[in-house]
Amino acid sequence: MSLLAENGPQNGPDNAAGTDAGGAASADGLRLAGLTKRYPNGFTAVQGLDLEVPRGSFIALLGPSGCGKTTTLRMVAGLERPTAGTITLAGSDITHAKPHQRPVNTVFQNYALFPHLDIFENVAFGLRRRKVKDVEAQVRDMLDLVELDTQARKRPAQLSGGQQQRVALARALINQPEVLLLDEPLGALDLKLRRSMQLEIKRIQMEVGLTFMHVTHDQEEAMTMADTVAVMNAGVIEQMGAPSELYENPRSTFVANFLGQSNLIEGTVLSRAADVVTVDMHGVQVSVPTARVHTDGDRGWVGIRPEKVLIGGEGEALDAPGNTIPGGVVTDVSFVGVSTLYQVRMPWGQELAVFSQNTGRTRMFRTGERVELSWRPEYAFLLDIHQSAAAGVEQGDDD
Amino acid sequence: MADLSAAPQPEPPARRSTLSRRGLLKGGGALAVGGLSVAALRLPFFEVAGAQQNPATCKATDLSASAKQMIISNWTGYIDPRRNPKGTFAEFQEKTGIQVTYNDDVNDNAEFYAKVKNQLGTCEPIDRDLIVMTDWMAQRMIDLGWIQPLSKAAVPNLHANLIDSLRDKPWDPDLEYHAPWQSGLTGIAYNAEYVKEVGSFADLITRSDLKGKISLLTEMRDTMGFFLLDVGADPDDFTEAQWYDALDLLKKTVADGQLLKFAGNNYLQQLTNGNVVACEAWSGDVIQAQYDNPKIKFVIPEEGPSLWSDNMLVPNLATHESNAEKWIDYYYEPEVAARLAAWVNYICPVQGAQEAMEKIDPSLVDNQLIFPDPASLKDTWDFMPLDDRQTQQYEGDWTDVTVG
Amino acid sequence: MAAGVRRRGKVGYLLMVPATLWLLVFFVVPFYSLVATSLFDPSGSDFRGYDMTYHWQNYADVLQAYWRPFLRSIWYAALATLICLVLGYVLAYAIAFKAGRWKNLLLVLVIAPFFTSFLVRTLSWQLILSDHGWVVRSLQFVHLLGPEDRLLATPAAIVAGLAYNFLPFMVLPLFASIDKIDPRLVEASSDLYANPFVGFFKVTWPLSLPGVVSGTLLTFIPAAGDYINAEFLGSTNQRVIGNVIQGQFVDANNAPVAASLSVLLMLIIVAMVLVYVRRAGTEELL
Known part of the structure; x- marks a missing residue:
C-alpha cells in the first residue's frame, strides 16, 4: 500500500515508469492530474493537484478549512467541475462524467440521509437506481455489517448521531464503489463516539478492501485511520506520506x-x-x-x-x-x-x-x-x- | 296593482314586533364561502320575519332646523362637478347654508338594496337623508314602507314642473314619496367601428355578426321588457304564459352564445374596447361616452324605448327630511335642472328646463335624448308593477337564466 | 390533589377562551346562520319573511338546477390549480435553489401583484385578452387563432385568470417547502446513481409534498369559490357557482337558495380536500 505524491512516481506498484495520465499504468486506482478549481470570483481552491491513490488504500486529505481538500473530494465525486486537469478512475477518464455515472460514493458531512425514507430504503437507494437484483439481502447484509439490522424501518431522525453516521456509511458502501469518499464524516460526533467510529471505519475498510478517500481537518483522525496522509494547504499538497513519516520528517513549516x-x-x-x-x-x-x-x-x-x-x-x-x-x-x-x-x-x-x-x-x-x-x-x-x-x-x- | 301603490301592505304585526325584539345578533359575520353575508338573518331563532315597516311609526325627529346638513346616496357620474363653485351643488349649499355629504355609492339597485335591507327591514337608520333608486326598486321600497312621504308644501317645484310623461306612475301617482332625479331611455348602443347599425332588439339578439359580442343589462325589467315585446306581449300588461314565452326566448339567446355577458353599470367599457360591439344601453351613458368615442351610437329600437327614472326617496329614520326636500325643490327649478342636464345628458324631468337650456348650451336644446318631444315618448313602454309573489317568481326565473 | 387538577383544568379552559370565542364569532355563528337560512321555506320573501320549515328539498333543488356551474367551478379551479402547480413549482424551485442573493427580491415580486386589488388585476386581464388587444391580434397574425376566434369569453381565459390570481398562494408554500430541502440531499441522490430526473422524483418532489399539498389547497379552495374571473373573463355560458350564489343572493333576493348553494359548495370542497389529503398521505397537515 503506497502512494505517489506530486514529486512523481517512486514506489507505486502500478507505476513502474510512465507518468502520462490515463495510461495503463494507473489503470487500477484513482489518479488526479493537474487538477485545478478556480471559482468565478477568482478564488483558486485547488491548484494543479497531482495525486495517485492505488486501489484498496486509505488516504486522508488533511488540512485547515479552505485548503481545498473538500473541493478536491467534490471534484472526484463529480459535484464540482474542474477548471483544468483530469480525473482517472480504474483506467477511464471520468473528469466530465456526471456524478450519477461515476462508480464513486460519498459519505457526506452531516450525512445527508433522505429524511422521507426509512433506513432500509436509504441504504437501498443506490441499488434501486442501478436496478440491482437481490436488494433485500444485500441491504440486510450491509445493515448487519454496520450493526443496524434492528433499525431498518426507522426514519433517520429517530436515530442517534452515531447510528446516522453508520447509515450514511452503509448507504455508500453497499454500492461497492471504486472509491469511497468521506467528507468530514465524524465532525458532528462527540469525542468519544468519534474515537470508536474511527476504529470502526478503519475496520470496515480493511474488511471490504475498497479505496477510501477521507477528508478531515483533524490530524489525529487522519493519522489514526489513513495509510497515507496528504497535507493540503492553500490548494496544493504540501507533503504526503505515511503518518509517522510526515510527523517525524516534515518538509515545511506548515x-x-x-x-x-x-x-x-x-x-x-x-x-x-x-x-x-x-x-x-x-x-x-x-x-x-x-x-x-x-x-x-x-x-x-x-x-x-x-x-x-x-x-x-x-x-x-x-x-x-x-x-x-x-x-x-x-x-x-x-x-x-x-x-x-x-x-x-x-x-x-x-x-x-x-x-x-x-x-x-x-x-x-x-x-x-x-x-x-x-x-x-x-x-x-x-x-x-x-x-x-x-x-x-x-x-x-x-x- | 292598486293595493300595491301607496300604502305598505299590512302584515301581521305580531311577527314584525317579535322580530325587532330578536335583534340579538346584528351584523354577525360574513360567510366564508361564496362571499355571501347572511348573518343578519336573525339567529338563533329559526325564521326571519318580513321586512315591512310602517313609515308613520318608523320615523325620526327632523333635526333640519338645528342641523344644517344632509347625506345623499346617488349613482356615480350623476351630477355636475361638485367642486365647481358655480355648479349646482355649490350653489345649493351656498343658498341654503346646508352642508351636503354626497356619496356616489349606488352602482346597482339590487346591490344597494342588499346593503340596506337589514337596517331598513328592522327599522334602523341607514344614515342617509336621500337615496336615488330606479322605478321598480323605488316601488319596492315604498311598498315595504321604508320611504317617508314628502311634504307637498315643501316641494312645490316638483308638483309644478315634473314633465307629464313621468306623472301618474301607478305605484305613486301623487308624487307622495318620490321625485325623479333624472330619466332615461333604455335602447341599443353599438360601436360603429365594428358593426353596422343595429336597429331593433330582435336584431341585437339574433344577428350572427354580433354573436358572442353583445351584452344585456342585468336589470330584469329593462331586458325582459324587450323580450316580451319580441314575443308579441305588452310589458305593461302581460300574462304568465307570455312571461314564459319571453323567458324561453331569453334562454335560447343565451344558449346560442349570442351574449358575452349580462352587465351592470359598467357595460360601456366593454363596448368602447370592442369586446362588445352592441348592447342594451341607457341613453345618458351613451351620450357621455360619445364625447370620447364618436363611433358609439345610440339607437331607439323599433320595439320602442323604455322610459324610466331614477328617483329621489327619503328613507325611514332620515333625520334631515326638510333639508332633503329643499334639495328636491331646488333641483326642480328649471334653470338648475338645465345646468344639471347639460352635464349628465339624461332626460331632464323638469318642465321649462328646455327653455332655460338656451342660455346654457344651445346645442343641447334640440337633443331628443335630453328633451324628447312628447310625441316621441308616446311609444315608450313601462314594465308592469309586480306584486311580491310575482317578483319572487319572475326574479327567480330571471336569475336562473342570467347566472346558471 | 383533586383541587389541583381542577384548578389546572380551569386555567386550561380559560386559555381556550379566546380561540373558542374567535371560532364562535367567526365560524360557528355565521355557519349556523347559513345552514339555518338554507333550510328556510324558499317561497318566503322580504315582504313576508322566511319561515323555518326544514326544507331540505332546497339542496336537491339547487343541485338539480345548478349542477353545471358546480362542475364548472370545480373543473376550472382544478385546471387552474394544476397550471399553478407546474408554474409555481418551477418558480419556487428556481427561487429556492438558483436565485442566490436575488431570493428576497424575487419573493417580493411574487407577492407584488397583491399590492393592487384583485378586481383591478382581473380587469387588466380583460384588457389584455380583449378581442382587439395586441395578444389576440398577434395570435391571429401568426394564425394560431382564426380571424373570428377570441380569447376572452372562453374557459381558457377564466382558467388563465384564476391561475394568474392564485399563483402566489401556490408559490409561497411551495417555496417554504423547497427552500427547506438540503441541497446536499440532491447531491446525495446524484452520488447514488440517480440522474437529475429520477433524483427529482425520488428526493425533491417527496420532500416538497407538504408544500404541494398546502399550495394546491390554498389555490383550489378559493379558486373554486371565485366568481370574479368568470364574471370578467367569461361569457354567460361559463358562469360558475360563485356567480349563481351572488346572483341568487343579491339579484334574486333568494337567501335560502343562495345559502344552500353555499353550504353545498363548502361540503363538496371539504369532501374533496379530505380525500385528497388522505391520498397524498399528509394527514398530519390537517
Whole structure:
C-alpha cells in the first residue's frame, strides 16, 4: 500500500515508469492530474493537484478549512467541475462524467440521509437506481455489517448521531464503489463516539478492501485511520506520506506546525557534508542529517519536536550526543500527568516547548530555574527560512 | 296593482314586533364561502320575519332646523362637478347654508338594496337623508314602507314642473314619496367601428355578426321588457304564459352564445374596447361616452324605448327630511335642472328646463335624448308593477337564466 | 390533589377562551346562520319573511338546477390549480435553489401583484385578452387563432385568470417547502446513481409534498369559490357557482337558495380536500 505524491512516481506498484495520465499504468486506482478549481470570483481552491491513490488504500486529505481538500473530494465525486486537469478512475477518464455515472460514493458531512425514507430504503437507494437484483439481502447484509439490522424501518431522525453516521456509511458502501469518499464524516460526533467510529471505519475498510478517500481537518483522525496522509494547504499538497513519516520528517513549516507541534529556531548553515549539515543556532552548533534537510539556503529553521528535547539542570549531564544549549530559564510548567510541558526562554529570547516524560528518572523543574536543553541530532530537521515559522499553527481545530 | 301603490301592505304585526325584539345578533359575520353575508338573518331563532315597516311609526325627529346638513346616496357620474363653485351643488349649499355629504355609492339597485335591507327591514337608520333608486326598486321600497312621504308644501317645484310623461306612475301617482332625479331611455348602443347599425332588439339578439359580442343589462325589467315585446306581449300588461314565452326566448339567446355577458353599470367599457360591439344601453351613458368615442351610437329600437327614472326617496329614520326636500325643490327649478342636464345628458324631468337650456348650451336644446318631444315618448313602454309573489317568481326565473 | 387538577383544568379552559370565542364569532355563528337560512321555506320573501320549515328539498333543488356551474367551478379551479402547480413549482424551485442573493427580491415580486386589488388585476386581464388587444391580434397574425376566434369569453381565459390570481398562494408554500430541502440531499441522490430526473422524483418532489399539498389547497379552495374571473373573463355560458350564489343572493333576493348553494359548495370542497389529503398521505397537515 503506497502512494505517489506530486514529486512523481517512486514506489507505486502500478507505476513502474510512465507518468502520462490515463495510461495503463494507473489503470487500477484513482489518479488526479493537474487538477485545478478556480471559482468565478477568482478564488483558486485547488491548484494543479497531482495525486495517485492505488486501489484498496486509505488516504486522508488533511488540512485547515479552505485548503481545498473538500473541493478536491467534490471534484472526484463529480459535484464540482474542474477548471483544468483530469480525473482517472480504474483506467477511464471520468473528469466530465456526471456524478450519477461515476462508480464513486460519498459519505457526506452531516450525512445527508433522505429524511422521507426509512433506513432500509436509504441504504437501498443506490441499488434501486442501478436496478440491482437481490436488494433485500444485500441491504440486510450491509445493515448487519454496520450493526443496524434492528433499525431498518426507522426514519433517520429517530436515530442517534452515531447510528446516522453508520447509515450514511452503509448507504455508500453497499454500492461497492471504486472509491469511497468521506467528507468530514465524524465532525458532528462527540469525542468519544468519534474515537470508536474511527476504529470502526478503519475496520470496515480493511474488511471490504475498497479505496477510501477521507477528508478531515483533524490530524489525529487522519493519522489514526489513513495509510497515507496528504497535507493540503492553500490548494496544493504540501507533503504526503505515511503518518509517522510526515510527523517525524516534515518538509515545511506548515506541516511541522499543523501536524503536532514544533520548535523552530533560526540558524545559519555552516557546512554541508555528505550525510550531515551543520548549523549555527544563536552561537550553538547543531547538526542535521542530510535526509532531513529541506532547504538549499544559507539559513534555515532548525526544527525539533518538543518531546524530543531533553531538559536538565545547569551542568547536569544529558543523555544526548548533540551539543548542549545552555542559558535557558523555565518560564512555565504544565503538569499533564504522563508528561510535563515546560516553556523555556532561551538566551536569544525565544521560548521553546519541551515535553518531558514523567518517567521518574528526571526531577521536575520549577518556574525560574535555569536549565540546559539538548536533543539527538537525528531528530532535528532543517526547513526553508522563507517559510513562516507560524504557518499551520492553531489552524488544526477550527473549521 | 292598486293595493300595491301607496300604502305598505299590512302584515301581521305580531311577527314584525317579535322580530325587532330578536335583534340579538346584528351584523354577525360574513360567510366564508361564496362571499355571501347572511348573518343578519336573525339567529338563533329559526325564521326571519318580513321586512315591512310602517313609515308613520318608523320615523325620526327632523333635526333640519338645528342641523344644517344632509347625506345623499346617488349613482356615480350623476351630477355636475361638485367642486365647481358655480355648479349646482355649490350653489345649493351656498343658498341654503346646508352642508351636503354626497356619496356616489349606488352602482346597482339590487346591490344597494342588499346593503340596506337589514337596517331598513328592522327599522334602523341607514344614515342617509336621500337615496336615488330606479322605478321598480323605488316601488319596492315604498311598498315595504321604508320611504317617508314628502311634504307637498315643501316641494312645490316638483308638483309644478315634473314633465307629464313621468306623472301618474301607478305605484305613486301623487308624487307622495318620490321625485325623479333624472330619466332615461333604455335602447341599443353599438360601436360603429365594428358593426353596422343595429336597429331593433330582435336584431341585437339574433344577428350572427354580433354573436358572442353583445351584452344585456342585468336589470330584469329593462331586458325582459324587450323580450316580451319580441314575443308579441305588452310589458305593461302581460300574462304568465307570455312571461314564459319571453323567458324561453331569453334562454335560447343565451344558449346560442349570442351574449358575452349580462352587465351592470359598467357595460360601456366593454363596448368602447370592442369586446362588445352592441348592447342594451341607457341613453345618458351613451351620450357621455360619445364625447370620447364618436363611433358609439345610440339607437331607439323599433320595439320602442323604455322610459324610466331614477328617483329621489327619503328613507325611514332620515333625520334631515326638510333639508332633503329643499334639495328636491331646488333641483326642480328649471334653470338648475338645465345646468344639471347639460352635464349628465339624461332626460331632464323638469318642465321649462328646455327653455332655460338656451342660455346654457344651445346645442343641447334640440337633443331628443335630453328633451324628447312628447310625441316621441308616446311609444315608450313601462314594465308592469309586480306584486311580491310575482317578483319572487319572475326574479327567480330571471336569475336562473342570467347566472346558471 | 383533586383541587389541583381542577384548578389546572380551569386555567386550561380559560386559555381556550379566546380561540373558542374567535371560532364562535367567526365560524360557528355565521355557519349556523347559513345552514339555518338554507333550510328556510324558499317561497318566503322580504315582504313576508322566511319561515323555518326544514326544507331540505332546497339542496336537491339547487343541485338539480345548478349542477353545471358546480362542475364548472370545480373543473376550472382544478385546471387552474394544476397550471399553478407546474408554474409555481418551477418558480419556487428556481427561487429556492438558483436565485442566490436575488431570493428576497424575487419573493417580493411574487407577492407584488397583491399590492393592487384583485378586481383591478382581473380587469387588466380583460384588457389584455380583449378581442382587439395586441395578444389576440398577434395570435391571429401568426394564425394560431382564426380571424373570428377570441380569447376572452372562453374557459381558457377564466382558467388563465384564476391561475394568474392564485399563483402566489401556490408559490409561497411551495417555496417554504423547497427552500427547506438540503441541497446536499440532491447531491446525495446524484452520488447514488440517480440522474437529475429520477433524483427529482425520488428526493425533491417527496420532500416538497407538504408544500404541494398546502399550495394546491390554498389555490383550489378559493379558486373554486371565485366568481370574479368568470364574471370578467367569461361569457354567460361559463358562469360558475360563485356567480349563481351572488346572483341568487343579491339579484334574486333568494337567501335560502343562495345559502344552500353555499353550504353545498363548502361540503363538496371539504369532501374533496379530505380525500385528497388522505391520498397524498399528509394527514398530519390537517
